[in-house]
Amino acid sequence: MINEITIHQEREWKQIVLKSLDYDSYHTWQYHNLTKDGNPVLLVYYEGDDFIALPLLKRNIPNSELFDMTSVYGYTGPLSNLKFDALPLQMKENFKRELIIYFKINKIVSVFSRLNPFLAQLPLMGTFQGVHDNGNGVVIDLHQSLEAQRSKYESTLLKQIRKVKKLGFSVQDSKNPEAIKEFADIYTENMKRVGATDYYMFTEEYFKNFLNSMDFHSKLIMVYHEGNAVCGGIVLFTQKIIQSHLSATRTSYLKFSPAKLLTDEISQLGRQLGMRYFNLGGGLGFNKDSLFDFKSSFSDIYYDYKTWRYISDPENYLRLILKANIDPDNAVDFFPLYRYPNNNKNEVEVKVLTNSYS
Template sequence: MIEVIEEKKHWDEFISSFKESDLYHTFDYHMIAKEDGKPVLLKYSNGEISIGLPLLIRNIPGTPFNDATSVYGYPGPLYKNIPDDFDSNHFKSDLLEYFSSNNIVSVFSRLNPFLPLQNHILQNIGEIDKKGPIVAIDLRKPIDQQRQEFGKRLKGQLNKARRHCTIKKAINDEELQEFIKIYHENMDRVNATSMYYFEDDYFKVLAKSKSFHTETLLAIHNESGEIMGASMFIYKNSVVHYHLSGTKTEYLPLMPTKLLIDEMRIKASQLGLTYFNLGGGLSGTDDSLLRFKSSFSKNMVDFYVWKLIVNPEVYNKMTKESFTINNSDFFPLYRCSNRLVFTSK
């Protein structure tokens, strides 16, 4: 059967029972990133097998129905004692019973590319789609060998940045506030949509959570003493994630972000972490953002999402009644109309 966990104490205890978990599975991150959803951790047990699936339950406006989604990032199910011949039918039956009894029409979750059995666990439960590659630096290689795999142009850019700036960790609220200011300036400059803007509390809770580690690094201009740019990195267990970043406009030619990433790469290697996830392009595309990240490593890891329609009759009815684009890969389709209005502003 499925047990629903909503309290921090029990959530944290269950998450800690798994050998590998990521910051995107934690209670604290779900409370930060929940938006209009209610965080739940679904606990499945069957003999020695244990699975934990974190989700956000959302009401579908104007209806008595709900749907489920995941926090932004790389969550998906945690697992323990999964055999090679794992049969997902019992897990599927319990999941569908929970979803149906809670009027959940559809489920969407981003998956974690560093937890390789997630696809195996979700086999035959809805569908799994590949969305594109992400760039991951293999920190198990010696630090010098990692650098040998950099693009030639990147090495020159890093040498230039090192001549002009020094990297330090943000250690107080004033320095964190400076990072927030630079980040928002960066978002203004690239005309980012509202989903990339966060309240100050978002950054502060990330920085102070004890459920994972947050490193906010600042690039200080050697001549002026001014903060040129800053980046926030987050890690739990073996994987560090490049989370948020910004550069002041006047310092763009010095490319401090690249140096900030390189300094975190070195520190993460020294900490004994396994991978440095730089992420992918926008919406999984092969664009300038992906090319920027791939200059650090040619090691690409596939990123997947999970989609499940629990109630096809209601799903199809709501999709038909909403303003949608035919053949769109947006999921669930009945929320696509909101997305179109949002992105057209």
């Protein structure tokens, strides 16, 4: 059977994560406790001392007694104390069966999970229908020397970074209240400029709580010019992986591209901390757009980004689509399709997780 650990069971959630062979910041109890969307649960299947766990957010489907599930903003997917490619076939089949039963009992119509490209989860998730290709992301390999890394930069990139430094731009690592307030101001301005919805608006208090979490290691890296904060990024450090979580640049300084200096400096910090990879993410919707071009100017190493889009109750899924006056054959890249008219939260799952360096 599936054991459901709720967000109120902090100790149990943390124990599962710490017992997992590999995990990311996005799997932790604190990260889920800070979410603004849905009720976090950790679904755990045991066989003896071994387990498979899947963190999700349970949401009520408006005007119904039905539910669906999604994942937090970030790269999650399943956890286990075993390597996914070493899981016994019978254990994988048993987990699949019990999870489907859980969905049925709890009236779950559909499930969405962003898979983690660094945790090799496909040997397990490939047993389900609904694993979806979402394009490519960009990663910097920090095991190579800094000289080798920079040799792969786009031809003018290093020159631009050096020019910005000569103009007096500098980088600081700080979590003091003033720096957090400055980042919150820049981030809010950035989100308004790009037309982000309320879902992506975070308060200064949220950033304070996030950066002071004990569940994961985070840093706020700021870029200054003549004493003014002009750019910044929150980065997460977990099990040799740096995740570029949130970043923003003041509109008046976009022409200087301080984010290029920021990225280069974070890669150097990662080396000092013994990290293996620096994940820059992908373009908007993981398409090969101008944002992807910016990120790929730092590295020629790409990874495949995948999501799990599972319809657990096809009958009600279709009924909800028709109830929302949506064509079931609509080819829009949106899941679950019946939430498409809302167009205001993280249901545009594949279109928002970009680790933007705007």
